[in-house]
Amino acid sequence: QRRDFKQDPTWTPPAPTTRNLPSFEYLVVSKESLLSLLRKCTNCRTGENHLSFRMEGMAVTCTGECNSCPHKFTWGNIKVLNTSKCSNMERLPKINVDITYGAVITSIGGTKLHQICSLVGISPLSNNTFHRIKKLYVSPAIAETFWKMQGKVIDALRERIEKGGKLHIAGDGSFDSRGYSGKYCRYFFLDAENNNVRARMVETPDTTERKRKAALAQKRREIDRLTRPLVPSAADPNLEEEWSSDEEGEEETGEDEEEDEE
Structure with a gap:
């Protein structure tokens, strides 16, 4: 016999159930x-x-x-995350942060992300929004997490050395723009036993000095041209000084090109 739940004051509906819910967040x-x-x-x-x-x-x-x-x-x-600004105009939807994070980690970039979303019919992030979220939230969070992990790697290496253990270190480096600039170099140390990476950014000390000398030589050549007569004679001392300064500049430029090629 079916029970009339409307006349039963103790009746409560059964708890709702959810089956086969996908594990993905979105x-x-x-x-x-x-x-x-x-x-x-x-x-x-x-x-x-x-x-x-x-x-x-x-x-x-x-x-x-x-x-x-x-x-x-x-x-x-989607829920809106809290920001450092108290203004109601500053809104930070979580999905925008997550999609920016994914694009940064996978090196897709804002332009390709915009193209992919537009092609499949998904509302894309504008370039301004992408770079703003990347600069203010994603990059600082990645840097903080990275340096925390680096600290743990260094502590583990230090502990191994203190216990008399041996280290098997491999290293490799690359400059910021190969063939064009040698000012900064990213150098990585790899612990060959557990594949932990220790990164380091170094600045080439002699690069700044070479650039300074090249700039001075260029200014000197310009001054030489401005101070010589309009119709110089063969005995004009400025001509000899200009030729010598031009030769010095070409030699310095040649040295820079050879070092960049190396």
Whole structure:
């Protein structure tokens, strides 16, 4: 016999269950499916909602008002993170931060990310938003995590040395723009036993001095040209000085090119 739950004051509905929920944090939903869910009023069940959407990168905010009852609602597809600014104009949807982080880690970049999203029909991040999130939030977080990990690597190496252990270190480095600049070099030490990496940024000491000498030589040549007569004679001392300074500049330029090629 079916029990009349309306007459039973102790009756409670069973707890809702969820089965086969995907483990991924984000699920892609089509615009048509979303509209069908948000259009119907959940209050009176007979009316339909007037909808207004706002896009912020990949974040969606929808406000609705029923045409049959006074019910209003605001729905968003993602939570908004707190920022250091107290202004209500500063909004930081979590999905925008996560997609920027993924693009930075995988070296896709903002331009390719924008192209991919536009081709498949997903609301993309603007270049300004991408670089702002990268500069203010993603890069500092990566740097903080990296240096914490580096500290643990150094402590482990120090502990191994103190215990009398041996180190098997491999190293490799590269300059910031090969063939053009030798000012900065990224050098990496690798612990060959556990593959831990120790990175280091170094500045080539003689690069700044070479650039300074080249700039002085260029200024000297310009002064020589400005101070010599309009129709110089063979005995003009400025000619000899200019030729010698030109030769010095060519020699310094040749040395720089040879060092860059090396």
